[in-house]
Amino acid sequence: MTSIRNIDRRAILLGALAAAPALAMPGLLRAQDRIATLAFFGPPAGPSVTLAHAVATNRFADIADAASMTAWRSPDELRAGLTSGGIALSIVPVQAAANLYNRGFPIRLANVMTDGLLYVATGDDGINAIADLRGHSVAVPFRGDTPEILFSQLLAHNGLNPETDLRITWAGSPIEAMQLLLAGRVDAALTAEPSTTAAVMAGRQAGKDIRRAIDLQAAWGEMAGAAPVLPQAGLAITQGILDTHGDALPAILAGIEAATAEVLADPAAAASDATDALGMPAPLLAASVPHSNLVARPAAEARADIERMLSAMSGADMAAIDGRLPDDGFYL
C-alpha cells in the first residue's frame, strides 16, 4: 500500500493528466448532445422559403444530424401538430402564437420572419389608396383573421363603412380572391403573397394589368404613425425543445439570419430549394420573395411593432389574444 507521504510531483502530474478528460466531460457531453433531426414547419408562403433554403444549404449542420422543412396546409393542421407535439419549431402567425401563449400553451416567439406580405391588388387605375376603394367591389379572404381585421381598421381609419361604402365579397382563400379578381367579378382583392404574385402573372398572360395598388404595410404605418411593418409571422418554439435543446437556439437564429440574406440576394436559387418542401412552383416563389418583406429580427427587438399590431387588431377587449398582450416570457 502506498502512503500519502510517498506521492511526489510526478504522481501529481500523472494524476492531473488522467483527470483532464474527466474535467472536460461536460463539454464533451454537450458536443454529443446534437439534435437528431431539426424539424421545421411553416406555411406555404415567403418566410418558409427562408427555412427551406437554410435546410437545403446545411445551415444547421453544426447542431443537428439532419434538418427538414415541412409545410403545413392550414391553421388547423398547425394547431393539431403543436398540441400533439408533432410540431415543435414552426413559423406561426404572431397573433396565433400570442393567443396560444396567453392561454397557457408552452410556446414562445424566437423571431419575426416577415414584416408583412399583404396587398390590395387591382387592375383599376383609379385605385391607389384605401380611400379610393369607395364604391368598388373588393374580394376579402381570411374572414375574422389578421388580414381582414387590419383591413377593416384601415377602412374605418379612412372613413369607409364596409357595409355601405364598398361591396365586400368574402373569399375562402387568397387564391379564390385572386380568381374573382381575374374573372372580373370584383374590382380589387385583398391578397397575401404569393397569391398576389400569381394574380399579377396570370393577369399579364391574359392582357390584364393587375398590380399591387395598395401596400397594406405602408397604409398601416401611416395609420399607426409608426414604421410600415406588420410583423405577421415568426418562428415559434415549444417549451419542450427549449428544455432539451435550448442551447442550440442562437445557432438556429444565426442560420436563419444568414439564410434570409441569401434568399433576398438570389430568390431564384432559394425558390428552387423550397419548391418541393412548399409544394409550390419555383417561379412563383422566386417572384414573390421581393414582395414578402422577409426579415430575421429577434422577437425581443420586434416587440414594439408586435405589440402595436396586436393592440390594434385585437380590439379594445383583446379577446383574440385572451384579453392582454403577451408578457416578457413570450419573447425569446
Place this chain on the structure above:
Amino acid sequence: MGHPQAISGRSRSRTVRLSLHLLALIGLFAVLIAQATFTGGLWPFDLRFSALIAAGGIALLAIAWWPAALAFAVIAALVRRVRWRLALWPLAVLGMVGLHAAFGPGLGFAPLGTLGLAGVLRLYAIPAALPILAGSALREAFLTNSAPVPPADGAAPPHPKRNTP
C-alpha cells in the same frame, strides 16, 4: 359509292390532315408556353407552372371573348379551302384587336395604350388561331370529301371503273 381502295385513300388523307391539325395544335401550345415563360419572366423554368399560367390566360380570354371565338370556329368550318382558312388567322387577330380596343377596358382588360401594338398582337395571335384550327379540324373530320392520297410510288390512283370486272 367509291371503290374500297379509293375510300381507303380518302380515309388516309383525312387522317393525315387531322394529324397535321394535331401537330399545329401542339406547336401553338408550345409557342404559348414559351411566350408565357418569357413575357411573364417565369424563372426558374417549371413546365407545369408555365403551362398552367398559359392555360389560365387562354381561359380568361375565352371567358371574355367566347362569342368571337365561336364565330371564328364556325367560319373556319364553313370555308372550303385550307389557304382561305389560313388567311382567316390574321383577319381574326385584327378583329380581336378591334374588339379589345372597343370593349376590352370595360371587361377588365388593359387598354391598348398600356399593352402596345406588339403586346396586343402577341396577346391574340394564338388565342385567335385556336378556334380557327378547331373549326378547320371539324371540317376535315366531318365535312370534307377529300381527294385520295396518291400511292407512295407516285403511280396514279386506281380508277374505280378500270378495276371493275
